[in-house]
Amino acid sequence: MEGQEKIKNSSVLVIGAGGLGCPVLQYLTALGVGTIGIVDHDIISESNLQRQVLYYQTDINKSKVEIAVERLGKQNPNVKFIKYFVQLTNKNALEILKDYDIVIDGTDNFATRYLINDACAILKKPLVFGAIHKFEGQVSVFHYKDDANSTGVNYRDMFPIPPSPEEAPNCSEIGVIGVLPGIIGTLQATEVLKIITGIGKVLSGELLFMNALEMQFYKVEVSVLDQTTVFSIDEYKNFDYGQFCILNEKEPVSEISVTDLKNILESDRFNLQLIDVRELNELPVVAELIDINIPLSQINEYVSKIDNQKKVILICKSGVRSKMAILKLQRDFGLKNLHSLKGGLIEWLNFNNVL
Amino acid sequence: MKTEVLFFGIIVDITGKNRMEIDNCIDTFSIKTAIINEFPKLCNYKFVMTVRNQIVSDNKILNNGDVVAFLPPFAGG
Secondary structure, eight states: OHHHHHHHTOEEEEEOOSTTHHHHHHHHHHHTOSEEEEEOOOBOOGGGTTTOTTOOGGGTTSBHHHHHHHHHHHHOTTSEEEEEOSOOOTTTHHHHHTTOSEEEEOOSSHHHHHHHHHHHHHHTOOEEEEEEETTEEEEEEESOOBTTBSSOOOHHHHOOSOOOGGGSOOHHHHOOOTTHHHHHHHHHHHHHHHHHHOOSOOOBSEEEEEETTTTEEEEEEOOOOTTOOOOOHHHHHHOOHHHHHTTTOOOOOOEEOHHHHHHHHHHOGGGEEEEEOSOTTOSOOOGGGOSEEOOGGGTTTTGGGSOTTSEEEEEOSSSSHHHHHHHHHHHHHOOOSEEEETTHHHHHHHHTTOO | OEEEEEEOTHHHHHHSSSEEEEESOOBHHHHHHHHHHHOGGGGGSOOEEEETTEEESSOOBOOTTOEEEEEOOOOBO
């Protein structure tokens, strides 16, 4: 009963209500964690449903945070849920994270993972890390203080430098087996339970690899490195995580805001070419905004379809892959008439009040 | 001496397999060189190497029966 009391008095922030976030949220809710915060700026798409088990077919195009809280509230009305329908950035992360005991990373890109890690390092919050790739997963707990270790291992002790986004295609591009995030997310929830109640040995100082095809677990020891430094708050807020993770290069990419796009659509539609760089099966379909679809993974093969006489705007879900596509096209083909829709389709739909 | 080498995550996408055996490599540096020669694309990726589940940052002499792993960070969720 003492353990149950600790669970009730705890607060946990789940960042990303996707493949990993869904099982984590379901178990934390069932366990009766007192306060659960959920951060996600994404909407539900059909391709999510094979692994994001909180959502139904009828939820497509609705906000993940809204639907998750609606479902979880029915599962356990005693839990207090706090919704953050925002994109986590280094400008808002410290403010959001500071009120929670434990932070869970269930996000899907390196930029966000590094900025969460660095925020937890500054705030000295335990970070329950989980990540997946195709048939494999990783789990660990960072910044966890125990008797033997005063600061806890930092994610940067293992991987000091963020990879480029090209090293990390998202789940829609590579595919991931639907049950895998269920396994990895449940392992994350197990670690949360151990941290709160103090039972067992927390998975700190070790990174666990799990392979679903061979059904094998592989643990690697990670130690605190002297050269890993923690940002000051000012350094953190001024650090450009987006750019740092985009190819580590300083090539400029022209971005266009949704407001400017709307104006050009009304005034000069004829001189505009709109290209969707998402993979072929991705939703939502926003027909008024797309002339052709050239997935980022095939962009080199279809470069001839890009009109060099027009103003060309590349569009994806959140404005990251469209920037990657432009970097590629500028570098490999010298194209100069390309612009990325800032914030992508999510921003466009928000702007038009569809969400 | 044969050394077993394990690959994880996106590295498997490049090598096309999750394990292989390498002959006559006396240390981790020569394993890394041999693997990158065989799969040059690996140069574009970040990974750490481990021997017997411990991360190696400098060159390390290998013993008979050591298992070397190439471990990249994962981003998906």
